[in-house]
Amino acid sequence: MTDYQSLLTIKETVVALFYLISAVFFILGIRNLAKPKTAARGNTLGATGMLIAFLTAFLDFGVIIDVENEVIRSQFQYWYILLFAIAGGSIVGLWAALGVKMTGMPQMVAIFNGFGGGASLLVAGVFYLFAMIEGTGVLPLQVLIATAISGLIGAVTFSGSLIAYGKLQGVGFVPDKPVGFTGDLLLKMFLLLLLLFFGVLMILNPAATEWYWIIVFGGFLLGILLVIGIGGADMPVVISLLNSYSGLAAAATGFVLGNIVLIIAGALVGASGLILTAVMCRAMNRSLVNVLFGGFGGTPAKDSGEDIYEGRITSTTAEEVAMVLESAQRVAIVPGYGMAVARAATPVRLLTEALEKNDIEVVFGIHPVAGRMPGHMNVLLAEEHIPYDKLLDLDSINPTFPQTDVVIVLGANDVVNPKARDKESAISGMPILDVDKAKTVVVIKRSLSPGFAGIPNPLFAMDNTLMLFGDGKKATEEILKEYKEL
């Protein structure tokens, strides 16, 4: 005689243990991802945890121990759909991950975020639908609440990420500039409150499943409204926040299913995304509320800076820059989003190598919000195999600018704007790279147009600043050519 009740207990214990093991792998994975030496291992640990959780799900849901009828049966009712979805997802995931260029990384991360949110809202929704159709009709209150939350956060993550993707990828109909209109803050607040109200309606009347999809639809709208108002340079904040949301949506789905691995993994990701968001906000000296609801991106530049620039701009040539570089001992390169747009990372590396060959010390000053996602510049320079000990953050590089002979600012603007030190300016208090303290500053830029903050940059008009107007890639290549000919 087999004791089916104990078999069931054993199965449930084994399942719980395996889920716990995969949660431990996630914890170790994230811990290792946070250190340069162990980051690659951290990613592998995370992937291993995922594989364990995935396989455990088949034992959990696929093997049924029927105590009443004393049988063990497997349940793979829709195995063909399962196979199809997994194969399709793997192919698309691999194709996207292997095909993306490093310059396209921000939008890739954005869209993966969205897929995570979308999956969470669908899982919670279908679970809810099944429970209602099955006729049991009663779900515990906490499950209903979690379902509504999962639907809302998942929907905001999904549509918000798609808009972020559109902005970063430059999809035609999605404006890169922030879209704002009077009362959009009120509209967002109203929509959020309305959706919470719908959530209450859904919980009070669970049989009316359409409320769930209304919440999801409203969540899509809210996500669009939240991200459409965000301009380019605020993207790092939004991507980090959406990253956090995708975790929270997964955790909420965990509450729906009563599954601890979803809760733990989701909470970890939610927390890590929030920390990144805070780091990004601090790097701009702005609060999250300020970034999300208005802020400086919305107002068009009123001050073209003509009074600051008038007669004080020193335009230069690649040849002159090459000569300045020749007599330098220490050179700092400060890249910004412009380097990514111009795809200038390769000539930058070639120039670095040429300078180092002549025993000139070259370092890179990386601002935390340079680019369109956290760590954007680091990824681009890593692709060129520039050692990461040459990539200095604000605290390490700022004290060294007075001893630096030449700073090359390539496609960066607001992060080197001395105006941040003024109390009155729009970027007041934002930590900047103190490039103006170097002996000579070379700014490679297309024009004098203002950066994202929409304010003129007095750095361009300083006596020790040389402006090299032109495309970042071409200008760097010309400097390199001239330098080699000297």
Add this chain to the structure above:
Amino acid sequence: MTIIYLITIFTMAVFLGFELITKVPATLHTPLMSGSNAISGITIVGAVGILLTGLSVGEAGVLPLILAALALFFATVNVVGGFVVSNRMLRKFRGKKQ
């Protein structure tokens, strides 16, 4: 499982998350984000679950099945794509030490 038990686990995990990543060098911001994003694809477990235990088409109609399949598809893209893209980035980081 009681709700208090689940809320306890959630709260502990959030604090654990904060502790684990208070100081991350900027170099790792992107890989950390894409790696942790892949972890949020853990909903794949739920998607597999609802497809395995799902109702027969007759009772529920086809729609829930389509949605469940879509969920599994999304989660798989998230997981596979996220881990592979992070690995690609981190391999480049490692390569430059030499």
